[in-house]
Amino acid sequence: MKILTVTDLFIKKEVVETALREKLCHIENLQIENFSVDFPITPLQYSDGEVTEFVGSEEDIIERISDVDHLVVHTSPITKRVLEHAKQLKSISVTRGGAINVNIEAATKMNLPVFNTPGRNSSAVAEFTVGLFIAETRNIARSHETTRQGKWIDDYYMYDKTEYELSSKVIGLMGYGNIGEKVCKLLSGFGCKVLVYDPYISQVESNAELVALDTLLTEADILSLHMRVTPETTGMINMEFMKKMKPSAILVNTARGPLVNYSDLYEALTSGIIARAALDTFESEPIAEEDPLLKLDNVTLTNHIAGASRNAVKISAEIMAEDLNAFLEGREVKNLVNKDYDK
Template identity: 40%
Template sequence: MTIRILAAGDHFVRSDLLADALRQVVPGGADIRELTLPWPVVPFGRVGEVDEASDVEEELIEALRGVEICVTQMAPLTRRVLDACPDLKLFCVSRGGPVNANLQAATEAGVTVTFAPGRNAVATAEHTVAMLLAATRRIPQTNADLARGVWRGDYYMYDHVGPELEGGTVGLVGYGAIGSRVARMLEGFGAEVLVYDPYVTGVPGQVELEELLRRSRFVSLHARVTPETTGMIDAKRIALMPAGSVLVNCARGALLDYDALCDALDSGHLFGAAVDVFPTEPIPEGSRLLTTPNLVMTPHLAGASKETAAKAARIVAEDVARYLRGEPVAHHANPVLAAS
C-alpha cells in the first residue's frame, strides 16, 4: 500500500525542502504531496485551541484526505482537523516545540506528534550576541541617524557610550541548547558568564537568579515558558540589575514584563535592551515599545537562517523514516502515547 505524506511547508521551512528531505530517507514508493502555507507573509496566531499556527484548517483538512503522515511547521493540529482526518497517524512539527498541535486530542486520536529540538540553536545564539552588541554599541540608532544625513557627535560623550563585553559579566537565564552556545561565544569575547538554570547542574558560574541579576552588567534570557517562568523578569528583578545594564530577550515574550522594561529604559536604569519576541505579535499599534528609547527590536526572527530551515526538514524527515521502519521516533511530543 502506498504511503501518502503531506509536506505542508511555508515561505521559510519550504514545502520543497521538506519534500526533498523526505525523499532522501523514505521508501521510493511514497506519495509525497506539497502544500504551501502563508506564514510569514501572513502572521501566525491562535487557531482553534492551538497557538502560533497558520489559520488554514479548511485547506489542511482537504489536503490531508487519505494522508497518513504530515510534516509541517505552522499547520494547526486542532481537534477539528483530527476529527476530519481519521487516516492521519503521524504529525511532525519542524519547530523546537509543537505549540501548534493539540497534544491531548492527538493522543486521544492515536496520532503521534514529533518536533525538532535544537533546529535553530545556532542561529538564535548568533542573533542573541548580535542583539547584545547592537544594544550596547547603539548600532541601529547611529545607523538610522547617518541614513538621514545626521552626524551626531554626542554619541561619543562619556555618559552616552556603552560598556565592553571583555571583562564584563553576562548573566544567562537558561542554559539549554541556545544558552550554552551563547556562553561559549561570550567566553570568546573575554566576558565572565554567570548562569541560572534550575534544571542543570555542574555548570561553571551557576548562581541563583537574584545573584545573577545583581552581578551582571548584561543579562540574556533563554528559559522556556512555564507557569514558574512566566513574567519572571519583572520590575522588581529588573531593579536588581546594576544601573546602566543591558537586557536581551530572544527567547519568549512571556518571560519578561514589557511595561517594566519600558519603565527601566525611560528612567535610564537600563542603558539599553534588545528583544526579538513580544507579548503580542505583531506589535500592536500604539504600543509603548514603538516609542521607548534605546530599545533594539527584530520581528521574531532570531532563529531564521537557511541552515535552520534545512535542519528542521532533516530532523522531521528522519523521524518519518523511523516511523516507517517501525522504530520509535526520536522526538516524541505525546509521551503517554509512546508508552502505551
C-alpha cells in the first residue's frame, strides 16, 4: 500500500509519518512517500474556483499521484484534474479543519471519501484569543514596540491610558463551536461575565449566558468572533453592526477575515465608533503594506498565527491517522466530509 503525504513547514513530514506508522503498524509493505511545499513562506492563495484556499500547483501532485492508494494533504490543490490522474486512489485525508483545498464534489463522484481534522487547533486559537484580550487591554504590544525602540513611555501607567482588568469586563462571544467553547472555559478563571450569541445552540458553559445578538452588542466590552464564513456571515461586521457596540468596545477577530468589512472597521476605529481592535485575520493576506490599519495605534495586529502550535500539528496527524486506519479496517470514520460518497 502506498501513501503520499503532502506536507509543509507547519505540518511536518516527520510528525505525519510517525502518526501513520504508529496507527498502521499492522499493514505489511507500507510505503510512505512525501512531497513538501513551502507554506507558510508561500502564503495561502485564494480563488473563486473549485478549490478556494491552497498553496502549490496541480502539477506537483499530478506527477506523483498515479500509483498512490491514499493521499494525505494539508494545503495543496486537489482539483478534478488532479483526481483524474489518481488511478488507484482510495481516500483523501486533509490535515486541516476545512477541506477547502479539495474539490469535494469531484471526489464524491469518483467514490473517494474525504476525511478532515476538525478541532485540530481549537485549543491553540482559544489560548491566542485570550492572549489578545490581555495584550490589547494591557497595552502589551504597544509597550513592547516603544520599549524596543528605546522609548520609555510613561503614558501606559497613566489612569487614562490604563484599562479595567478582564475580571471587570463583559466578554461577548459570537459563535460557540470548538473554539468559542474553549475560550469560554478559559475565561472561567478570570471571573469575567461571558455572553454568547449563537443561533444554532441551546446550552453554554455555566460561567456564560446565551443572549440575543443585540444584547451581546450593547453589553460586550470585548467582542470576539468565532463564526464560520457563510453567505450570511460574510461582511457581517460592518458599520451598521459596529454602531450598536459600545464606543469603548474592543473587536477581536481570530476567526476569518471575510467576516469583517475592514474599510468600515478602519472608519469605526478612527471615528470613535469603537475603541480598539485585535486582529489575526484580514480581508486579504498577507496584509498589504499600504493598508491603513497598519498606521493605527489602537489596533493589535498579528499575521494569522492563532492556530500555530506544535500541539495542533500532532493532534492533526493523530486524528488523520486514526480515521485512515478506521477506513482501512472497515470501521466508521469519525471525520468524513462527504458522507454521501458511494461506499
